Amino acid sequence: MVNHSSPVDFFLLGFSEHPGLERNLFVVVSISYLLTLVGNTLIILLSMLDPRLHSPMYFFLSNFSFLDLCFTTSCVPQMLVHLWGPGKTISFLGCSVQLFIFLFFGTTECCVLLTVMALDRYLSVCQPLHYATIIHPRLCRQLAAMSWIVGLVESVVQTPPTLRLPFCRHRRVDDFVCEVPALIRLSYGDTTYNEIQMAAASVFILVVPLSLILVSYGAIARAVLRINSAVAWRKALGTCSSHLIVVTLFYSSVIADYFQSKNPYAQKRSKFFGLFYAVGTPLLNPLIYTLRNKEVKRTLRRLLGKHVDSRDSQGRAA
Template structure:
C-alpha cells in the first residue's frame, strides 16, 4: 500500500514531465504515507515480541500468540499509525503556503512541505519530532528489549543447533528492521541543520520503495523452494557472465 501511495504518482510525473500534484492530493498522500510508515514501524516492533515468544517459549507459542493477540497487534499498529497520519496531515494542511510551491522531493513529504510555509513552523516541528520519537523509539525499544531477551535465552541453552534455529527465525525480521529503522531514524531524528534535501530523498527511497519491494523476498528466505530458485538464478547469472 505504501508503494501504491507514492510510486504511481511519482512515475506519472516523471513520464509526463509535469511533476505536479494538487493541494488535496498532497494532503491525502501525506496522510496515507505517514499512517502506513507508522503502522509498519509499530508492526515490526511488535513482531520482535513474536520472535521472542517463538524462541524462548516454543511450546507455549500457540497459546501466547493466539488469534486474539495477533488481531490486537495488527489493530494497535493500524490505530496508532492512522492517528499519527491524521495529526500530521491536518497540521500540515492547516498552514498557509505562499510564494514558491515547488516541493523539493519526489513525493509530498512533511518536512519538505514545511519549508514552503509562510509562518513560523517551530511548533509544528516540535509536534512532528514528538510524533516521530513516539512512533520510532517506542517500537525500537520493544525490538531491543525482545532481542536482548532472545540473546539471553540462547546463551543459556549453549547449543550450536539452537543458535542456528534462532538465527533462521530472526534473520528476516532483523533484515527488515535494519533497513526500515536505519533509514527512518536517519530521516526524522537528525537536527534540521544536518538535513540536506539530497540525503532525505535517498533515505526516503529506502523506506518508501525499496523496503516494501524487498519484503516478499526477505520474508521468503526461509522457504527452501525460494532459496533453491534463487541459487539457480545466481548460478545461471554466474555461468552467463563467464567468457
C-alpha cells in the same frame, strides 16, 4: 482541514535538477515497483493457500506485505509520472491524500507492526512451550488491529496541522512525495508547533518502538547464548534473522530521511534515503523473507510443482 489560503497545486521537484538521472530512476523505480507488487502479493497468497503457514508469524507477515503494497502504491505511481515527464504538479487535495496515506501506512509499519513481530519472535525463542497458548489467533487479530488503529490515529492527528500551514507562493516542495518535513520547510509562517509535534511523533513512532524491539532482541540474544545445541542455535537465528534485517533496513532509512540537518546538502541526501524508504524497503522485505525462509520456499516449490503436474496431466489427457 483544508487551508483555503493554500495554493491550488504543489510542484514536487524530486530530482528535476538532474533530468538524466530522472530517466534512469524511472526505469529502476518501475522495475522495483513491479517486483514489489509480485513479491508481496506472493507472500500473501502463499500464507493464505498453505495451511502449514497459518501461524502467527505468517499472519503478521501477510499484514506486513499488505501494508508494503499499500504504502508503496500511495506514492510510486505519482512518482513515476513525475520522473517520466516535465509535469511535476500535484493538486492540494492529492497532496493531502498522499500525506495522510503515507503517514498512516508508514506509522503502522514503523510504530507497531514491526514491534509486534519482534514480540512474536521473542515469545517463539524465549517461551517456546507457552508460545501457542500466548499468541493465539484472537490475540494476533487484536495486535494487528491495534497496529492499524495507531497508524490511523497518528495520521489523523498530524495531517491537519501540516495542511493548515501558510505555504510559500512558489509552491515548490523539495521532495518527490508530500511528507511532513518537506511541507514544513515550504511554510513561511511559524512552524514551532508543527516541529514540536513532529519531534514528539518521531519519539512515539521511532524511538519507543525501536527501543522495544532492541529489548526483545536483547532477551533473545541472552536466551540464544545459553543454548548448547548447534541445531537450536541455527533454528533461533533462522527464526529471527529475517525480521532483524528488515528492522535494520527500515529504521536506518527512516532515521536517515527524517533526522537530516537543515543544510541543503543534507536535504538532497535525504531525498535518496526517502526514495529507498518508499521504494527499496517494500521491495527487499519479501525478498528477505522468501530467500531466507525455508518454509516459504518449500511452499512455493510445492505449489509450483502441483501446477506443473496438473498441466502435464492435462496434456497427457488431451
